[in-house]
Amino acid sequence: MSASDCSLSNSTMRYGYLTPCSSPSEQIEDPISSQKSSPTIRKIDSLQYCNKDDLVSDICQSLRISGGCIIKNLVDKGILESLEAEIRPYLNRVEKADAQREEFVPSSTRMVTGLLSKSKTYALNIAGNSIWQKVGENFLTTTMRNYWHGDKARTSTSLPQLSTTVTFSVRPGTKAQSLHRDDDIYHTYHPAAREHHNGRDTMVCLFVAGTKTRKENGATRIIPGSHLWDYSQPPPSSDDASIECAELDPGDAFMMLGGCFHGAGANTTPDEERLVYAAFSTRGYLRQEENQYLANDVEKIKELPISIQRYAGYGVSKPFMGWVDMEDPVRTMNPGATDELDDDFW
Numbered sequence: 442m443s444a445s446d447c448s449l450s451n452s453t454m455r456y457g458y459l460t461p462c463s464s465p466s467e468q469i470e471d472p473i474s475s476q477k478s479s480p481t482i483r484k485i486d487s488l489q490y491c492n493k494d495d496l497v498s499d500i501c502q503s504l505r506i507s508g509g510c511i512i513k514n515l516v517d518k519g520i521l522e523s524l525e526a527e528i529r530p531y532l533n534r535v536e537k538a539d540a541q542r543e544e545f546v547p548s549s550t551r552m553v554t555g556l557l558s559k560s561k562t563y564a565l566n567i568a569g570n571s572i573w574q575k576v577g578e579n580f581l582t583t584t585m586r587n588y589w590h591g592d593k594a595r596t597s598t599s600l601p602q603l604s605t606t607v608t609f610s611v612r613p614g615t616k617a618q619s620l621h622r623d624d625d626i627y628h629t630y631h632p633a634a635r636e637h638h639n640g641r642d643t644m645v646c647l648f649v650a651g652t653k654t655r656k657e658n659g660a661t662r663i664i665p666g667s668h669l670w671d672y673s674q675p676p677p678s679s680d681d682a683s684i685e686c687a688e689l690d691p692g693d694a695f696m697m698l699g700g701c702f703h704g705a706g707a708n709t710t711p712d713e714e715r716l717v718y719a720a721f722s723t724r725g726y727l728r729q730e731e732n733q734y735l736a737n738d739v740e741k742i743k744e745l746p747i748s749i750q751r752y753a754g755y756g757v758s759k760p761f762m763g764w765v766d767m768e769d770p771v772r773t774m775n776p777g778a779t780d781e782l783d784d785d786f787w
């Protein structure tokens with residue numbers, strides 16, 4: 442899917458464009474109708490769509506308008522059970538975090554990272570989730586047209602790559618995280634914009650609920666529309682009426698552009714853990730926040746589909762980024778494979 446696929450005309454974005462499997466539930470809302478008032482975080486039920494491209498288009502449109510979108514029923518319960526079985530042992534071994542990261546993620550939140558090689562279920566169904574992949578391609582694909590090498594005008598497309606993998610276990614008593622933008626790690630800084638345009642994003646974020654997520658146990662707080670604010674403007678105070686909470690049932694997802702102000706809420710419950718499986722993507726030619734080459738066991742990466750190996754940063758971003766001995770690393774990592782290998786670096 443190309444970066445322009447999200448630039449749909451108003452008529453194709455209308456409700457009539459959707460092909461619901463059954464009659465639309467109240468949870469599906471038309472993002473366009475929100476344009477007149479302040480944007481809000483929409484809920485889109487993936488079970489209402491027969492056609493994945495329609496679902497992706499609606500998620501993208503919602504993200505462009507408000508910066509965030511809740512997707513009901515993205516991940517099956519069986520997958521959640523496998524994630525729990527594979528990741529819980531690592532969570533149980535996490536010590537209290539050091540004070541260094543206290544200011545960003547409170548130390549009562551346990552984190553497990555390096556998930557591509559720790560949990561195959563995470564790699565295939567969270568990072569590799571096909572809807573998430575397509576949403577990422579819409580916002581983070583870069584095509585450079587007509588750049589010159591001698592007398593040849595070339596065109597190259599760089600696909601998105603994984604930036605970070607993390608499971609958060611936000612435990613009772615955890616204080617709220619400060620409101621922040623995730624894309625500041627990429628020095629992204631924009632003036633105020635009336636509307637979103639493709640090309641401005643450097644990060645897209647995915648949070649999948651492993652447990653019921655509600656305001657009381659620390660659901661992500663988000664300020665709809667703040668991806669279009671002047672980046673020099675600070676976030677409002679934490680009791681501001683514009684702040685919304687991404688409340689999710691297990692298997693629901695929250696997707697967000699990295700330019701939206703957000704932060705984990707406080708877990709004020711006596712006994713509820715908020716468990717979140719998160720993945721973050723960036724452009725293929727930028728640096729990965731989590732160093733995937735050192736964070737993972739490369740032998741485990743080789744067991745994944747080649748498309749996920751590439752997405753994890755083990756492939757080449759065109760033109761010419763990331764080769765080893767002038768070869769695409771994915772070729773040397775998969776000596777027997779013939780499919781999906783492409784020796785062209787342009």
Ligand SMILES: O=C(O)CCC(=O)C(=O)O
Binds near residue numbers: 609618659
């Ligand atoms: O846990 C959450 O809801 C958000 C976490 C977050 O924003 C972050 O770590 O950057």
Ligand SMILES: [Fe+2]
Binds near residue numbers: 621622623703704
């Ligand atoms: Fe964040």
